[in-house]
Amino acid sequence: MPVQPRFFEGHLAVSSKLSRTAAVVRTGTALLDVALMMEQCEFQYVVVQDERSSIVGIVSRDDLHHYTDMVSGEAAGTWQSRPVEDLMATRLAQPSKSDPPPYAIEVAAGGDISCIPIVEHGRVVGVMTRDDILMSWSRLEPALREAGKDDVTQLANRTMFMRRLNEEWARSCRSTEPLALFLFDVDYFKQVNDLCGHMAGDDVLAAVGQSVKDSLRSYDVVARIGGDEFAALCFNCKSEAIDHPIRRIQKSIRNIKAPVGLQRSQLTLSIGAAVVRSGFSELTTDELFSYADACLYRSKAAGRNRAFRIILDELQSATPECVEEDGAGNPEGSADYIIHPNDGSDDDNIDLNRSCTISGLV
Numbered sequence: 153m154p155v156q157p158r159f160f161e162g163h164l165a166v167s168s169k170l171s172r173t174a175a176v177v178r179t180g181t182a183l184l185d186v187a188l189m190m191e192q193c194e195f196q197y198v199v200v201q202d203e204r205s206s207i208v209g210i211v212s213r214d215d216l217h218h219y220t221d222m223v224s225g226e227a228a229g230t231w232q233s234r235p236v237e238d239l240m241a242t243r244l245a246q247p248s249k250s251d252p253p254p255y256a257i258e259v260a261a262g263g264d265i266s267c268i269p270i271v272e273h274g275r276v277v278g279v280m281t282r283d284d285i286l287m288s289w290s291r292l293e294p295a296l297r298e299a300g301k302d303d304v305t306q307l308a309n310r311t312m313f314m315r316r317l318n319e320e321w322a323r324s325c326r327s328t329e330p331l332a333l334f335l336f337d338v339d340y341f342k343q344v345n346d347l348c349g350h351m352a353g354d355d356v357l358a359a360v361g362q363s364v365k366d367s368l369r370s371y372d373v374v375a376r377i378g379g380d381e382f383a384a385l386c387f388n389c390k391s392e393a394i395d396h397p398i399r400r401i402q403k404s405i406r407n408i409k410a411p412v413g414l415q416r417s418q419l420t421l422s423i424g425a426a427v428v429r430s431g432f433s434e435l436t437t438d439e440l441f442s443y444a445d446a447c448l449y450r451s452k453a454a455g456r457n458r459a460f461r462i463i464l465d466e467l468q469s470a471t472p473e474c475v476e477e478d479g480a481g482n483p484e485g486s487a488d489y490i491i492h493p494n495d496g497s498d499d500d501n502i503d504l505n506r507s508c509t510i511s512g513l514v
Contacts, residue, residue: 157272176201177236179208180323184232186239187216197289200236209240210289222370234371234387237319241297242312302376304354305361313375313383317437320373320385325432332389332427333440335448336364336401339420339456341380344411352411356419359408367400391429391463398423398459423459424448430465440464 175198177186186198190213200209219239220231237243270278277288300312308316317333324331338344338360345353357380364382365374373385386397401421408419424447426440447460454460 157270157277175199178203179235179237180326181236182232183216183219183234183236183238186211186236187220187232190216198236200240206246208243209237210244210293211236211239212289212293215239215241231371235319235323237316238371241293242300243315243319302361305358305376307361307365307382308373308375310375310377313373313377313385316373317385320387321432321437321440324387324428328430328432329388330390330427330429331440332386332394332425333444334384334386334398334401335424335444336360336382336384337422337448337452338380339422340416343416344414347415348411348413352413356408356411360405360419360421363404363408364401367404368397389427391427394425394427394461394463398425398461402457402459420457421459422448422451422456423461424451425459425461426464427461428464435464 175189175193175195177189177198177200179200179202181200190198197210197212199207200211202208216239265281268280269276270280275288277291279286300309300315301307302309320331323329338356341353341356344356357376360380361374361376361382364384368374368384368386372387375383377383389397401423405421406418410416410419424444426444426447428435428440443462443464447462450460451458
């Protein structure tokens with residue numbers, strides 16, 4: 153029989169020792185510094201605070217070990233400089249109530265407050281006060297992690313992806329490191345559901361998601377953002393190297409076997425990508441998304457199974473340069489363009505032919 157939770161009368165005392173030695177880091181702290189801190193302290197968890205000293209997240213030793221194991225095959229030193237936010241399963245929202253609880257002064261003075269400890273399987277899993285319940289993070293974390301995950305592909309969902317996009321955008325604004333956003337659509341995916349069934353459709357989505365993830369670096373963020381739409385975020389992705397992951401993804405997708413009953417033997421993707429290499433202060437994440445989405449639309453309009461990308465720069469529009477046919481045998485060739493973010497174009501109706509340079513890849 154399962155052990156029933158037990159509730160006890162009691163008091164929550166404030167320990168001056170723990171309050172002095174708690175493991176706390178600021179957002180933006182490098183993972184190497186977090187690893188060194190956790191080696192020297194006795195705590196299983198690290199509290200992450202923002203510049204206003206508000207708690208925005210919690211990371212554990214297990215999170216850190218899992219991350220370092222995942223990137224162990226990468227070039228040495230790659231993961232050490234990544235921010236602690238990479239390990240956060242979710243970002244904690246600030247409480248809506250601005251008034252401090254009635255016992256705030258008692259806690260600040262080092263006293264204790266009335267509470268009801270909640271014990272389950274011999275462990276304290278929560279503390280109930282007059283106006284709140286403080287739950288064990290080890291119990292909450294799995295639920296919060298699942299809330300940010302897509303059930304079908306096990307990738308990040310749209311909510312988690314947009315949070316990471318905003319975090320990485322702010323980081324790139326400070327560091328001026330390039331940031332790339334990819335959008336993917338599975339070509340003619342409706343045929344998969346109509347001819348093969350939704351179970352086969354889910355299998356295709358899972359295979360596509362894993363293929364995209366395997367084609368990118370282990371610390372890049374890949375998400376399913378709705379239906380057959382995927383997105384990826386690549387950090388410090390040089391504009392001159394943006395074509396390489398696109399071609400890897402396209403090649404990998406073509407190796408996925410189409411489900412039985414589908415008229416096509418191969419699966420393909422339409423891809424749109426936008427890379428910001430400078431001028432972050434003159435752009436927003438919404439505009440970056442709009443540019444990538446416009447490139448994705450261009451890929452579909454050109455016949456699908458294609459990729460278009462745009463390089464966003466603070467310079468004025470440059471003269472288009474013709475690009476030689478790539479190794480995949482692009483019959484139409486391509487052209488590179490650099491645009492100025494403040495080109496006056498309508499964000500809701502971006503004229504790619506006029507305001508920016510697109511490179512078409514097969």
